[in-house]
Amino acid sequence: MDxxxxxxxxxxxxVGGVVGTLYQAGRDSVDTVIRNVIPFMAFISFIIGLILTTGIGDVIAKxxxxxxxxxPGLLLISIVCAIPILSPLLGPGAVIAQIVGTLxxxxxxxxxxPAQYSLPALFAINPQVGCDFIPVGLALGEAEPxxxxxxxxxxxxSRVITGPLSVVIAYFASFGLYSASK
Structure with a gap:
């Protein structure tokens, strides 16, 4: 019996340990969402609302x-967004990419x-993704100076090369993606 x-x-x-771990993970997740995600979403919504209300959005959209x-235009956008000096400035929080993507x-x-340009446009406005994290990632990996x-x-x-290349790949991958079905 013993x-x-x-x-x-x-x-x-x-079972108690697993339940306790899952409960704490849930608490941490909710805390992260409340402290970080929701305020950032409110900030982006405010910026997009301001841009659309003031008419700046129409100027940018035109x-x-x-x-x-x-x-060629998408390649130009990609190259501009991937300029090494601009990438770390455009990257944080992907604010610029979100606003331009919305427009x-x-x-x-x-x-x-045309709808067939939606996939290449996504890659055109995002070559700077992750560029703001490179120094942080290398520091976390304890890289040498x-x-x-x-x-x-x-x-x-490398993003100057891979950014436009991803636009070209997305352009060819989008063939037939939005064809009308009858």
């Missing part, structure tokens, strides 16, 4: 409409930009 009781106690402790409706999405919805000195510029310059 062996059965010991087994039940062991199982109870194991400027992007010509560029975002052709492959391009509205133009695609209105029919001013020389590695950081070489690694950060190397990744930034």
């Amino acid at each position: 062996g059965l009781t010991a087994l039940v106690v062991k199982i109870g402790r194991a 400027a992007l409409k010509g560029s975002a409706s052709s492959l 391009i999405g509205v133009e695609i919805g209105k029919g001013n930009i 020389e590695t950081v000195e070489i690694g950060v510029p190397a990744v930034l310059f």
Whole structure:
């Protein structure tokens, strides 16, 4: 009987440990969402609302409409967003990419930009993704200072190549993606 009781106690402790861990993970997740995610979403919503209300959004959309409706224009947007000096400035929080993505999405919805350019446009406005995290990531990996000195510029310059390349790949991948079915 003592062996059965010991087994039940062991199982109870194991289940209690798992439940406690899951409960704490849930609390931490909710805390993170309340402290970080929701305020950031409110900030982005405010910025987008301000841009659309003031009419700046229309100016940006008209400027992007010509560029975002052709492959060369999307490549130009990608190259501008991937400029090594601009990438770390555009990257934090992906604020610029979210705003430009919203404006391009509205133009695609209105029919001013063909829908087949939506996938390449996504890659065109996002070559700077992760560029703000490169120094942090290298520091977390305890990289040597020389590695950081070489690694950060190397990744930034590689985005100038991989950004437009991803736009071209997305352009060809989007063939037939939005064909009308009858």
